[in-house]
Amino acid sequence: xxxxxxxxxxxxxxxxxxxxxxxxxxxxxxxxxxxxxxxxxxxxxxxxxxxxxxxxxxxxxxxxxxxxxxxxxxxxxxxxxxxxxxxxxxxxxxxxxxxxxxxxxxxxxxxxxxxxxxxxxxxxxxxxxxxxxxxxxxxxxxxxxxxxxxxxxxxxxxxxxxxxxxxxxxxxxxxxxxxxxxxxxxxxxxxxxxxxxxxxxxxxxxxxxxxxxxxxxxxxxxxxxxxxxxxxxxxxxxxxxxxxxxxxxxxxxxxxxxxxxxxxxxxxxxxxxxxxxxxxxxxxxxxxxxxxxxxxxxxxxxxxxxxxxxxxxxxxxxxxxxxxxxxxxxxxxxxxxxxxxxxxxxxxxxxxxxxxxxxxxxxxxxxxxxxxxxxxxxxxxxxxxxxxxxxxxxxxxxxxxxxxxxxxxxx
Amino acid sequence: xxxxxxxxxxxxxxxxxxxxxxxxxxxxxxxxxxxxxxxxxxxxxxxxxxxxxxxxxxxxxxxxxxxxxxxxxxxxxxxxxxxxxxxxxxxxxxxxxxxxxxxxxxxxxxxxxxxxxxxxxxxxxxxxxxxxxxxxxxxxxxxxxxxxxxxxxxxxxxxxxxxxxxxxxxxxxxxxxxxxxxxxxxxxxxxxxxxxxxxxxxxxxxxxxxxxxxxxxxxxxxxxxxxx
Numbered sequence: 001x002x003x004x005x006x007x008x009x010x011x012x013x014x015x016x017x018x019x020x021x022x023x024x025x026x027x028x029x030x031x032x033x034x035x036x037x038x039x040x041x042x043x044x045x046x047x048x049x050x051x052x053x054x055x056x057x058x059x060x061x062x063x064x065x066x067x068x069x070x071x072x073x074x075x076x077x078x079x080x081x082x083x084x085x086x087x088x089x090x091x092x093x094x095x096x097x098x099x100x101x102x103x104x105x106x107x108x109x110x111x112x113x114x115x116x117x118x119x120x121x122x123x124x125x126x127x128x129x130x131x132x133x134x135x136x137x138x139x140x141x142x143x144x145x146x147x148x149x150x151x152x153x154x155x156x157x158x159x160x161x162x163x164x165x166x167x168x169x170x171x172x173x174x175x176x177x178x179x180x181x182x183x184x185x186x187x188x189x190x191x192x193x194x195x196x197x198x199x200x201x202x203x204x205x206x207x208x209x210x211x212x213x214x215x216x217x218x219x220x221x222x223x224x225x226x227x228x229x230x231x232x233x234x235x236x237x238x239x240x241x242x243x244x245x246x247x248x249x250x251x252x253x254x255x256x257x258x259x260x261x262x263x264x265x266x267x268x269x270x271x272x273x274x275x276x277x278x279x280x281x282x283x284x285x286x287x288x289x290x291x292x293x294x295x296x297x298x299x300x301x302x303x304x305x306x307x308x309x310x311x312x313x314x315x316x317x318x319x320x321x322x323x324x325x326x327x328x329x330x331x332x333x334x335x336x337x338x339x340x341x342x343x344x345x346x347x348x349x350x351x352x353x354x355x356x357x358x359x360x361x362x363x364x365x366x367x368x369x370x371x372x373x374x375x376x377x378x379x380x381x382x383x384x385x386x387x388x389x390x391x392x393x394x395x396x397x398x399x400x401x402x403x404x405x406x407x408x409x410x411x
Numbered sequence: 412x413x414x415x416x417x418x419x420x421x422x423x424x425x426x427x428x429x430x431x432x433x434x435x436x437x438x439x440x441x442x443x444x445x446x447x448x449x450x451x452x453x454x455x456x457x458x459x460x461x462x463x464x465x466x467x468x469x470x471x472x473x474x475x476x477x478x479x480x481x482x483x484x485x486x487x488x489x490x491x492x493x494x495x496x497x498x499x500x501x502x503x504x505x506x507x508x509x510x511x512x513x514x515x516x517x518x519x520x521x522x523x524x525x526x527x528x529x530x531x532x533x534x535x536x537x538x539x540x541x542x543x544x545x546x547x548x549x550x551x552x553x554x555x556x557x558x559x560x561x562x563x564x565x566x567x568x569x570x571x572x573x574x575x576x577x578x579x580x581x582x583x584x585x586x587x588x589x590x591x592x593x594x595x596x597x598x599x600x601x602x603x604x605x606x607x608x609x610x611x612x613x614x615x616x617x618x619x620x621x622x623x624x625x626x627x628x629x630x631x632x633x634x635x636x637x638x639x
Contacts, residue, residue, distance in 0.1 A: 027451070031458060031580045039574050069577030082577035 018332060019087070020325060029088055036092045039068065040099025045284075045376075048100035051234035052379050055226075057190055058234055061103055063144060070096070072135025073111050075119055079127050080136035086269065086331035090276045094324070097280025098287075101383035102234030104280055106146075108273035109186040109235075110134070114147025117195050117266045118213060121254040130193055130213050150182030150196035150240050151263050157184070158396050160197075160263060161206030165242065167198035175246045176212060181224075182240040184390070188223055189236035192216055195266075196240070197259045209259035213251045220245040231382035268341050269334065270391050271348035275327040278351035278387040282320040285355075285362035285380045289313060292366050292375070303365070312365055316358040323350035342404035349397040352387035359384040414448040416455055419502025423565040425572040426532055427500050428460035435534040436498070438462045442490055444483060444593065445473045457583035458575035464586070465490055469593035469600070475508035477602055478593075484516035485598040491521060496560065498541075503528050503564040514564035524556045528566040 019025050022033055043061055051058045065071055073089050075081020084092075089111065097104030118131050130147075137145040156162040165180025178198055185194070194214050201208035214221070224239025254262055290313055293304035303309050327347040333340035359380040363370030370377040388394045416424070430436040441456035443449040444467040453464040467486055471477040491499065504511035511527075518525035526543035530551060533542040541556040546566045575583070593600060621627045631638045 027454060028580050028584055030451075031454060031575060031583070032577065034455075035458075035575050035577075035580065067576065068574055073577065077578075083581060084577060 019328065025087075025091075029091060032084070032088050033091050033095060035068070036070070036095035037098075039064075040095050044096065044099025044103055048102070048234075049373065049376060049379060051100065051102060052231075053373070055228075055233045057106075057236060058100070058103060059144070061100070062106055062146075063138060063142070065096070065103065065107060066137050066144060070107060071110055071137050072115060072131075075115055075131055075135040079119070079132045081115075081131075082135075086272055086334040087328060090272050090327050090331040093273050093276025094279040094283065097277040098284045099280075100234065101277060101281050101284075101380070102232045104277040105186055105232050105235050105274075106190075108270065108277055109149060110137075110147055112270035112273040113149030113186075113266060114191075114193070114195055116269055117149075117211065117262050118253060120265070121211070121258070121262055122213075123250075125250070126213060126253065134193065144190070145192055146187050146190045148185050148187040148191040148194045148240075149266070150185050150194050152182065152184050154181055154183045154239070158393055161209070161260060163197055163199050163209050163259075165196065165198040166202075167200050167210060167212060169200075169249070170246070174249055176249065176252065178212065178214065178242040178245040178247065180242055182242075183224075184227070184237055185240050186235055186237055186390075188238040188240055189226060194240060195253065196242075197263055200256050200259075204257060206260045207257050209263075210256045211253040211259040211262045212247060213253055214242075214245065214247055216240075218245045218247060230385055231379070232386055264341075267391060268344045271344040271397075272327060272331050272334065274387060274391045275323065275330070275344075275347040275351035278348070278355035278384065279320060279324050279327060281355040281380050281384045281387070282316070282323070282351070282358040285358040285377065285384075286313070286316050286320060288375065288377050288380065289316065289358075289362040289365040292369070296366075309365055312361045316354075316361055319350075319354035319357055323347060323354045326350050342401050345392070345397040345400040348387075348392065349394055349401070352384075352394065355380075355384035355387050414452065416452045417502050417505050417507075419504060419506070419565055419567070421502075421572040422567070422569050423500040423502050424456045424459050424461060425570045426529075426565060427498075428573075429570065430498075430532075430534060431460065431462075433534075440465060440494060440496065442467070442487065444469060444478070444486055446470050450588065453588055454583050455575060457586045457588075458580045459573060460579065462586065464588040465494070466588055466590045467593050467596070468590055471593070471600060473507075474505070475510060476606060478600060479602050479604060480510050480512035480516055481603060482598060482600045483513050484520055486593055486596060486600075487513070487517050488520045489596045489598060491517075498559055499523075499562045501562065501564050503566050511564075514562055518562040521560075521562070523561050524558075525562040525564075526554045526556060527564040529563050530566050530568040532563060532569065 043064065069082035070092060072081035073084050073092060077083045093104060093108055096107055115131055115134060118126055134145045134147050139145060151160055153164060155164055165182065167176045167178050170177055180198060182196060194216060196212055196214055197209050198212060199208055200210040220243040222241045224241060227237040229237060293309050294302050296303045330340050330343040330347045333343055362377040363381055366375055366377050369375050424441060427439045431439050439461040441453050441461040441464040443453050449466050453466055457464055469478060501514045514527055515525055526545060528546040529543045530546045531544035536542060540558055541561060543554050543563060545552045545554055621630060
């Protein structure tokens with residue numbers, strides 16, 4: 001049985017207020033919610049279908065996102081960021097992704113996976129060089145500094161500890177030499193820098209993995225071909241190929257052997273972002289289905305009056321609302337400085353399953369119209385699917401959650 | 412009920428912020444008259460770039476049913492007397508009552524020049540005046556205001572309001588909002604007009620296809636009543 005004193009301790013140490021609805025949010029979170037929502041409605045949703053069809057990186061929209069401060073959302077002001085908290089990030093991710101899920105993943109990979117680990121584990125010099133120009137990513141010539149994150153490899157995804165990419169210190173000790181391939185990298189084709197993980201000491205197994213910051217204009221670096229994906233097609237996904245790529249010794253992030261820990265901590269926060277993206281897709285699906293049901297007539301009345309449609313809309317709303325609460329909880333715990341690994345995993349697991357369920361049912365509500373590209377339901381269905389896979393498959397999330405739950409019982 | 416900034420007022424805020432960015436103005440003060448929710452819309456104005464805000468608080472309905480344009484203009488007159496601005500920018504009308512009267516009434520009360528339905532405001536003459544292009548039903552009219560202060564009301568084509576950036580949303584928190592009670596400002600707030608009835612116009616009837624010019628002329632006489 002769970003020790004009562006443990007439960008009491010958990011309640012006592014959580015600080016700050018808890019918010020469960022948009023109307024309860026503090027003023028600036030409400031303003032961020034409204035601004036992102038308006039931007040998504042006016043600039044993202046009307047173009048998302050076109051970007052998806054053309055597999056086109058929406059440079060103008062991402063530039064506009066950067067102008068609004070959304071590409072450095074959690075970075076402190078001294079490094080050019082917007083200094084907002086995890087709750088604001090979760091809210092912004094949902095609203096932006098509701099407009100376009102591809103723009104959502106571009107934003108989340110850049111913020112959670114590239115900027116966060118350097119901000120959390122980097123030296124002041126590393127932050128000046130690799131965070132500041134990426135938190136305010138619009139260069140003088142108007143082009144963007146985008147970052148990416150390379151953990152997965154062709155030979156290992158879930159088995160992150162088996163990293164076969166290597167980093168060897170040069171003979172004179174001034175450079176690391178990177179060899180290997182990273183797979184499934186979001187933003188690969190638009191990025192100028194990457195946080196990657198490589199084995200520095202194979203004998204230590206996962207404790208022998210280190211994290212590095214790699215400028216992607218380095219000699220020996222090349223990109224793989226863009227993957228032809230089912231969804232989130234406006235974001236680029238490809239391999240990063242390192243063939244004797246030399247980087248300065250100072251590009252080691254954290255200490256040697258810290259890589260696995262850095263990766264896991266990064267993914268905790270990244271899961272809040274991906275949960276936000278999944279929630280956006282779920283919400284867009286509900287919006288699409290509910291609006292359609294109120295207009296479409298069958299048997300002399302709008303199909304919204306039919307119980308089977310009502311049951312679907314209700315189930316979709318419960319799935320979306322409950323996973324949003326899980327995500328806000330994880331974000332608020334992160335902001336309060338509490339350990340939030342289990343809660344972030346629960347949020348990502350629930351939200352991604354909600355996204356697939358809601359988009360599946362949205363197509364069902366729309367009937368034939370759900371199957372054609374005239375309506376966005378089919379795109380939401382295709383976009384949703386990846387959320388159960390990346391940043392930790394649902395199966396991995398189950399392991400993370402169960403591991404923490406059993407730990408509590410073992411006491 | 413969720414309230415939001417009147418779209419024409421948003422255009423006025425955008426124009427004011429642009430005047431500040433082009434150094435034509437030193438300070439932009441956002442003013443709103445209404446209930447508690449005005450606080451939120453003023454924060455949005457601050458997040459768009461206004462420097463500070465004044466909230467004239469009242470729970471009277473501001474959609475013409477209780478607080479009407481003349482009283483509203485008189486309240487703004489009091490704010491102008493205390494703030495001494497060089498330019499008052501307003502939306503051409505509120506989309507709840509569509510009266511379009513407050514701006515012209517305020518100018519008259521102050522004895523200031525006015526230019527309404529502005530589609531372009533040019534303060535670059537360097538002579539302390541403005542050149543305003545006005546939208547009218549018969550086209551664009553250019554009006555010169557030789558000397559400030561003045562009142563300008565803003566129309567749809569004047570500009571495209573910006574989104575509040577995250578850094579500006581954060582900065583807005585620290586900007587000053589002064590609140591004053593409308594009842595304490597020495598203005599008679601009672602309605603001078605009485606709303607007798609509000610009704611929808613009759614639904615537009617379907618058009619009909621006529622077989623001949625004679626039939627058309629006949630229908631224009633007997634049904635549409637536009638020919639004698």
